Amino acid sequence: xxxxxxxxxxxxxxxxxxxxxxxxxxxxxxxxxxxxxxxxxxxxxxxxxxxxxxxxxxxxxxxxxxxxxxxxxxxxxxxxxxxxxxxxxxxxxxxxxxxxxxxxxxxxxxxxxxxxxxxxxxxxxxxxxxxxxxxx
Amino acid sequence: xxxxxxxxxxxxxxxxxxxxxxxxxxxxxxxxxxxxxxxxxxxxxxxxxxxxxxxxxxxxxxxxxxxxxxxxxxxxxxxxxxxxxxxxxxxxxxxxxxxxxxxxxxxxxxxxxxxxxxxxxxxxxxxxxxxxxxxxxxxxxxxxxxxxxxxxxxxxxxxxxxxxxxxxxxxxxxxxxxxxxxxxxxxxxxxxxxxxxxxxxxxxxxxxxxxxxxxxxxxxxxxxxxxxxxxxxxxxxxxxxxxxxxxxxxxxxxxxxxxxxxxxxxxxxxxxxxxxxxxxxxxxxxxxxxxxxxxxxxxxxxxxxxxxxxxxxxxxxxxxxxxxxxxxxxx
Numbered sequence: 001x002x003x004x005x006x007x008x009x010x011x012x013x014x015x016x017x018x019x020x021x022x023x024x025x026x027x028x029x030x031x032x033x034x035x036x037x038x039x040x041x042x043x044x045x046x047x048x049x050x051x052x053x054x055x056x057x058x059x060x061x062x063x064x065x066x067x068x069x070x071x072x073x074x075x076x077x078x079x080x081x082x083x084x085x086x087x088x089x090x091x092x093x094x095x096x097x098x099x100x101x102x103x104x105x106x107x108x109x110x111x112x113x114x115x116x117x118x119x120x121x122x123x124x125x126x127x128x129x130x131x132x133x134x135x136x
Numbered sequence: 137x138x139x140x141x142x143x144x145x146x147x148x149x150x151x152x153x154x155x156x157x158x159x160x161x162x163x164x165x166x167x168x169x170x171x172x173x174x175x176x177x178x179x180x181x182x183x184x185x186x187x188x189x190x191x192x193x194x195x196x197x198x199x200x201x202x203x204x205x206x207x208x209x210x211x212x213x214x215x216x217x218x219x220x221x222x223x224x225x226x227x228x229x230x231x232x233x234x235x236x237x238x239x240x241x242x243x244x245x246x247x248x249x250x251x252x253x254x255x256x257x258x259x260x261x262x263x264x265x266x267x268x269x270x271x272x273x274x275x276x277x278x279x280x281x282x283x284x285x286x287x288x289x290x291x292x293x294x295x296x297x298x299x300x301x302x303x304x305x306x307x308x309x310x311x312x313x314x315x316x317x318x319x320x321x322x323x324x325x326x327x328x329x330x331x332x333x334x335x336x337x338x339x340x341x342x343x344x345x346x347x348x349x350x351x352x353x354x355x356x357x358x359x360x361x362x363x364x365x366x367x368x369x370x371x372x373x374x375x376x377x378x379x380x381x382x383x384x385x386x387x388x389x390x391x392x393x394x395x396x397x398x399x400x401x402x403x404x405x406x407x408x409x410x411x412x413x414x415x416x417x418x419x420x421x422x423x424x425x426x427x428x429x430x431x432x433x434x435x436x437x438x439x440x441x442x443x444x445x446x447x448x449x450x451x452x453x454x455x456x457x458x459x460x461x462x463x464x465x466x467x
Contacts, residue, residue, distance in 0.1 A: 029281060030443040049436035051289065051322065072438070077300065077321065077429040081215055104444025 031110045035101040037069070040117065043093045044068060048076040048086055053125075055089065055111060059096060071099050071111035079125055089114075089124050096120070193219045195418070196392040203398055205418050215301060215444060216243045216420040224395030224421075228357070231306065233313065236357050236391045238304045241426055244397050245419025246297030251373040255295070255401065255415025262377070265409045270378050277376025282445045284371050289433035291346040292323035293370040294363070294385055295401050295415065300431070301422050304359075304389075307333075316352055316359075322431035323384030331361050338364050346370055346379045361387040372403075395421045 027133075032114040041059035053073040060066050073079060089095075099109035114124045195205040205219045217223055229237040247254035252262035266274065277283060286292045300321035307315035311334070318329040333354040338349050344367035352361045366383045386402040396418060403413040440446035 023275065029445070030440070050431050051433045051435075051437055051439075054436070054438065070438075072442070075300070075322075077431060078214070080429070081426070094220055102442025102444070105442050108438075108442035110442075 016114045030102060031100040032103050033100055036098060037109050038098045039069060040096040043089060043091050043095055045091055046089050051101060053079060057095060067107055070108045071097060073111050073125055084125055148369065162372055164460055195219055195224060195396045198390055198392050198398055203392060203396065203418060205396065205420060213243050213420050214299065215422050215426045217423050219359060219420065224393060226394030228391045228393060235354055238359060238389060238391055241301035241303040241422045242397055242419035243301055243429060244297060245417050246295040247373045247395060248297055249373060250375045251295055251377060251415060255417055262413060265411060265413060267408060267410065270408045273378045274376050282440050284374065285369055287439050289437055291325040291327055291370060293346050293418060298323050301426055301428055303428060319428060321428045322433050325433065358389060359389040378408060379405050391436040
């Protein structure tokens, strides 16, 4: 698991180097491109809603405290056009994620990558672009 | 001869820009040179400056000048065919009445960020035309982008596009093509933009609206849309370029090949600019099978929460009111 997270972080680093996030209205004022968040937890909700999808993940720390991360994606139409559908990620599934934290609310983030613990090499909703987050 | 040299210089500049493929920021210098060479007159090619973008390609000719498909900005062309796909250069499909089929669906063809750059002008060129009040307002808006109505799911209006497909819908009746509707996957906010093709005039002193009153006509293979009666509520782009209710726009839409639709966009607003503004945008045809999908923007709009601009309390009102809050909780 540790290795998978490392791979994810490495991938994220490469992404950041090769695809600087556009100054699209929203992203830079909502999220901090220099502040990454990662974690492993349980999906509590997947919202296939407009303008953007949200995935909620409950992460429990060593002390037992649960933090719910609210991770924003692009539109459900864009995700569907990439070939994903509502059965590809369900509440109750254990996942590992990486993203950029909100500038003020750090439990809100722009999702960069997401894998199920049961299939760590298969990214879910891969292809969404953080640059779109924050726009309609 | 001088003009020929200027055009040749422009083409050479574009080719160099394409070979070098500078970063988007660095590319604007090239855009400036190209823009100056192309001139600003009616039918000129202000969009030539777009050639400097990373990944930009020349996709055809219009009025004897190269048309540059701009670089990908965000994901604006994600569902379109590649600009280097040979299908791009295929013939223009035509309607039964002989006019070009402009239906698409398309991606791009407007600005999703900064229309000055997206529309082919050099950095600062558009701002230099702003009257003092408009310059001040734009500067204020740049510090408060959460004030833009569009991000609260209100209509985007012209010349805005977003990273989703849009289409012209031909409304034929027994009398022929009476109306053209413009539909965007999102951005219309429940409205439907109508272009009257039946020869009617603009109403006198209309109630200003988000999309204004549009009349259209064919000039050869170009669809010309003339619009007045806009309100002053929408922002032209996400950097807050303003306008007044005196706004009058002229859109000249020309499909130059199977894959490319060019918009030469004239902004005539003496309340905002010292002279009319000429911009060029390029739309790309979507891949086969791409249709517009349902997009109900106000369904779950959480804009402003992660950045701390809104709290959950006042954000919950936005979904109901559909507009920006009057008093920012936190900057």
